[in-house]
Amino acid sequence: MKLAWTREEMMAIAAARLLPDGAVCFVGIGLPGVAANLARRLHAPDLVLVYESGPIGAKPKVLPLSIGDGELARTADTVVPTHEIFRYWLQGGRIDIGFLATAQIDRFGNLNTTVIGDYRSPRVRLPGAGGAPEIAAHARETLVILRHQRRAFVERLDFTTTVGYLDGGDARERLGLRGGGPRWVITDLGLMEPDPATRELVVTAIHPGVARAEIEANTGWPVRFAAEVATTPAPRPEELAALRDLRARTAAAHGRPSGE
Amino acid sequence: MAEITSLREAVAGLVRDGDVVALEGFTHLIPHAAGHELIRQGRRDLTLVRMTPDLVYDQLIGMGCARRLVFAWGGNPGVGSLHRLRDAVERGWPHPLELVEHSHAGLASAYVAGASGLPFGLLDGYHGSDLPAHNPEIRFISCPFTGRRLAAVKAIRPDVAIIHAQRADRRGNVHLWGIVGCQKEVVLAARRSIVTVEEVVDELDAPPNACILPHWVVTAVCPVPGGAHPSYAQGYYDRDNAFYLAWDQIARERERFRAWMERHVLATEDHAGFLRSAGITLPRERVA
Numbered sequence: 001m002k003l004a005w006t007r008e009e010m011m012a013i014a015a016a017r018l019l020p021d022g023a024v025c026f027v028g029i030g031l032p033g034v035a036a037n038l039a040r041r042l043h044a045p046d047l048v049l050v051y052e053s054g055p056i057g058a059k060p061k062v063l064p065l066s067i068g069d070g071e072l073a074r075t076a077d078t079v080v081p082t083h084e085i086f087r088y089w090l091q092g093g094r095i096d097i098g099f100l101a102t103a104q105i106d107r108f109g110n111l112n113t114t115v116i117g118d119y120r121s122p123r124v125r126l127p128g129a130g131g132a133p134e135i136a137a138h139a140r141e142t143l144v145i146l147r148h149q150r151r152a153f154v155e156r157l158d159f160t161t162t163v164g165y166l167d168g169g170d171a172r173e174r175l176g177l178r179g180g181g182p183r184w185v186i187t188d189l190g191l192m193e194p195d196p197a198t199r200e201l202v203v204t205a206i207h208p209g210v211a212r213a214e215i216e217a218n219t220g221w222p223v224r225f226a227a228e229v230a231t232t233p234a235p236r237p238e239e240l241a242a243l244r245d246l247r248a249r250t251a252a253a254h255g256r257p258s259g260e
Numbered sequence: 261m262a263e264i265t266s267l268r269e270a271v272a273g274l275v276r277d278g279d280v281v282a283l284e285g286f287t288h289l290i291p292h293a294a295g296h297e298l299i300r301q302g303r304r305d306l307t308l309v310r311m312t313p314d315l316v317y318d319q320l321i322g323m324g325c326a327r328r329l330v331f332a333w334g335g336n337p338g339v340g341s342l343h344r345l346r347d348a349v350e351r352g353w354p355h356p357l358e359l360v361e362h363s364h365a366g367l368a369s370a371y372v373a374g375a376s377g378l379p380f381g382l383l384d385g386y387h388g389s390d391l392p393a394h395n396p397e398i399r400f401i402s403c404p405f406t407g408r409r410l411a412a413v414k415a416i417r418p419d420v421a422i423i424h425a426q427r428a429d430r431r432g433n434v435h436l437w438g439i440v441g442c443q444k445e446v447v448l449a450a451r452r453s454i455v456t457v458e459e460v461v462d463e464l465d466a467p468p469n470a471c472i473l474p475h476w477v478v479t480a481v482c483p484v485p486g487g488a489h490p491s492y493a494q495g496y497y498d499r500d501n502a503f504y505l506a507w508d509q510i511a512r513e514r515e516r517f518r519a520w521m522e523r524h525v526l527a528t529e530d531h532a533g534f535l536r537s538a539g540i541t542l543p544r545e546r547v548a
Contacts, residue, residue, distance in 0.1 A: 029337065052364055053286045054439045065501045066337030068287020070492050070545065073438045082286055082311065082441045083368035090365070091384055114361075119394055125349040127335035130312075134365040134385045163388035175387050176409060253546070254501040 003209050005235045007188040009243055010207045012038055013235045015145050015186040023096040024048040026135050029067050030101035031145045034246075035186075037063055041242040050089060052131040054079045063250040086131070090138050098139030098179070100132050100162070102146055104154050107200050107221050108171075109144065109164025109182035111136070112157040119159060132162040141183035148187035153219040165199035172199070189215050190232065195224075205230040262432025262455075262478040267487075268530065270454045270480035271297045278327075279419040282309035282371075282450065283316055286441030287337065287499070290491035291424040291456055292316050293484045293531035299323045300526060309418055311367050311442060315490065315507050318342040319525075321357060322517050330360040330416070332367045339504050343511040353514065361395055366413045370397075371442045373415035374449025380412040387411075421450035424488045425473075426495055427464060428457045432475035435464045438494035440471050447473055456484040458496050484531050486542050497542035 005013075015035035019025060021044040027036045037060060040047050049058045053068030057077030064071055073079050080089070089095065103126050104112035113132060117123035136142045142164070146152055164182045165172045172181050182201070185192040191205040203215055204226045216223055235243075275281060275298060283291050295316040298306070307328040308317055314336065320326055322344030334345050348357040362370065369381030382401075387409070392398040397414040423443040425436035434455050436443060447453045455473065460483050466472060475481075487493075490503035511517045524538040535542075 029333075053288070053441065065339070065504060066287045066499070068337075068439050068441075069501075070288065070438070070494050070498055073288070073494060079439055081444065082364065083372050083445060086365035086368055086383070114390070119390075122350060125334075125341075125346045127341075128331065128333045128361060129363040129389070129391060130333035131364040133363045133387075133389045133391070134383070137385060137387060160388065160390045166388055177387055178384075254505075 005240055007207065009240060010232065010235060011145065011147070011186060011188040012243055013239045014191060014207065014232050015143065016042060016239070018143060018184055018186070019044050019047055019097065022046045024050060024094060025097045025099055026050045026052070026090060026095045026139055027067070028098070028100040028132060028135065029130060032099035032101055032143070033063055033067070035145060036099060038243050038246060041246065042239060050085070050095065052082065052085055054082055054085055056080065056089065061249065062253040063246060065254050086134060090134060093138065093178070095135075095139045096141070098135035098142045100135060100142060100144050102144060102162070104152055104157050105144060105146065105185065106154060106157050108166060108168050109185065109194060109201055110157055110160050110166065111144065111162040111164065112159045114159040114161045116158050129161050136162045136164065136179065136181070137177045138179045141180045143184050143186065144182055145186045148189040148215065148218045150218050150220050153221070155220045165194060168199045169197070189218065200224065202226050203229060205232045207232045208234045262475040262481045264428070264430070264432055264460060264481045264483070267294060267297050267456060267482040267484050270482050271301055274452045274454055274479060275303055275420050277303055278305045280307040280309060281420045281422065282416070282418040282446045283422045284310060284441055284443050284446045285424060285488070285491060286311060286439055288439035288441065288491060289424045289436060289443065289488050289493055290314065290316055291422050291487060292489055292491060293487035293534070294422045294424070294454060294456055295320055296525045296531065296534055298325055299521065309416060311364055313342065313345060315342070315504065318344040318511055319521065321345050321348050322354070322511065323521055324354040326357060328358040328360065330362070330367070332362045332364045336504055336508060339508050343508075344517060347514065360397060361391060362398070362413065363391065366398060366411065368442055370413040370416040371445040371449050373413070374417045375445045378415055380414055383411050383413070385411045416449060418446065418450040419452065421446040421453040423447060423453070424456045424493065426458050426493055428455065428460050428481045429464050430460060430462065432478055432481045433464060434473040434478055434481065435466050436471050444471060444473060447477060452479045453477070454480045454482065456482045456487040458485055458487070458493050459483060486535055487531055489535065489540060489542055494545070496545065498545045500540070500543050503540070
């Protein structure tokens, strides 16, 4: 069956639905920007977008290519220095949702954005930490969005850049992190949530047209499914229209869609 | 006391081989013209410090100016990898690059400490991350009041800070606005500083809480219109996103990168010459 939407679109829409109106969301670089700006056009017009470059309450009309485009500063309620964003607004406990992308994730929601291979002689040098370690430490909860691929969902991270639940159980609490940790992992195949006791990520929803076997094949550990796995509601026409309009306007502004 | 001078003279007089140099600007106001001038004058063995090494450090690293990189996030925002940075780290070309790696919150704290005259910056961060194991400038201490474990980062005091700003007046007072990143902190943390500006005006006429660097904390002010391109200067021109996309191809292969840098940077006199040579028109600012 040919679906009327792409998996990429399903992923962005599924993520946008998880952002409640009025929440304060620290938007990481990449895919989070797409979902956060989509949510603002749908059910969450008062979602407060905070970018680590300094804009607070940004309301961009097109997706920025970077996290510091002029569009963000021009449309923000205020723009503050970088150290202030991290000190007063993040460390000070003002952020509800930290929204991150990553290159690798493990079963406990720990993230690697630093290297593939050995740190001193890496096979692939990735961009690095950016704001992620402290965003994931201090936000009341964290959302992580990434494509569901075996090279990304790994048994063992090459490098722990950002802590989720460490090795599970109460390890995160023992480390003294004040934020709650990963609440949702959104992929192009489904949604995962931490088991309340072990904190292992468990599949709780599967997007329409996706088979369990596909999720198993694309996860680098023996992935667990919740007792009751929901099917993600298919994108509604207004969700698709808003996403496609956002992308079209962004493409017209930059020459190609951004945030990926 | 700020001297208003040419960028060429400022770099020649204030930046030495082996210096610790921080070119700041978080996406906005990145001092690209100054980066080009460092390359033209053939500076070597620099320790480059920057929150987000973007194209400006890809160019400096690829042209062999850097020995060490202190940073938190090194990519081409929204596009992908910095190919010259990766080539240096993964394959040692044009020579190996030592990394001193932070998070954004950590590096920002290190600048604040430098500007504040403190030996280290403090943050509730890095818990459980592998970064401290690879960076001796991140340590942990106990809060003297609660015993809570906190991260300490060694203060950064660059030999030279280089930033770009919108305007200066004729005495060298500098005014910048929009996304101001860590520019104020890095200038106050550094021993010497160079500020390139879009224009020099008679009166700044800025509101009382504006971000101002008084002339007596700045060493040199250099008028360089378009000096942030392909980054942007709010109120003057937009980010050249198409150039960021094009850079992915220019920098992908060593030969094409070298040829592009030789033709447009090494073979030109100054930034105006660079913009002409590379056929760059500054993007008009979109109105929100």
